[in-house]
Amino acid sequence: MxxxxxxxxxxxxxLGHLDIIRRAASCFDRVWVCVSxxxxxxxxxxxxEQKLQLVRAATEDLPNVEAELWPGLLADFAVAHxxxxxxxxxxxxxxxxxxxQMALINSGIHPGLETMLLPASAEYxxxxxxxxxxxxxxxxxxxxYLPMSIIPLVRDxxxxxxG
Numbered sequence: 032m033x034x035x036x037x038x039x040x041x042x043x044x045x046l047g048h049l050d051i052i053r054r055a056a057s058c059f060d061r062v063w064v065c066v067s068x069x070x071x072x073x074x075x076x077x078x079x080e081q082k083l084q085l086v087r088a089a090t091e092d093l094p095n096v097e098a099e100l101w102p103g104l105l106a107d108f109a110v111a112h113x114x115x116x117x118x119x120x121x122x123x124x125x126x127x128x129x130x131x132q133m134a135l136i137n138s139g140i141h142p143g144l145e146t147m148l149l150p151a152s153a154e155y156x157x158x159x160x161x162x163x164x165x166x167x168x169x170x171x172x173x174x175x176y177l178p179m180s181i182i183p184l185v186r187d188x189x190x191x192x193x194g
Contacts, residue, residue: 038065047155051120064098089178106140
């Protein structure tokens with residue numbers, strides 16, 4: 032069985048993230064979505080548990096995709112889940128440079144662990160979780176940015192936080 036990992040902090044999961052996950056799911060028998068808490072990122076909107084709930088809701092129609100929280104190294108998650116590859120989306124050359132460096136580090140930690148870089152689909156190249164959080168904060172329509180299945184959850188989670 033060919034297993035891959037898609038990872039991120041998913042604060043929140045966007046249509047761009049979901050596009051990469053769907054594309055990976057069409058190439059691998061099993062895809063694990065690794066939701067990383069990433070304490071280094073500032074201004075996080077959702078708790079790790081909420082992020083996991085959103086990822087699971089967004090991917091529930093993909094039978095070969097599962098999601099899990101993981102506070103450790105991505106390479107260790109990949110080995111723990113018998114994955115042969117990490118799949119990462121890249122929007123631009125800056126993303127490519129960062130992901131290329133991480134690929135070298137991950138293969139240094141666990142030789143044989145491959146990283147596949149998928150270019151972002153044209154319609155999602157400008158997407159980021161930061162941009163999505165701004166749309167959420169200012170109560171803008173979210174249909175162009177977030178999977179439809181999570182929009183009610185996002186609204187509910189953020190209203191409880193504000194209230």
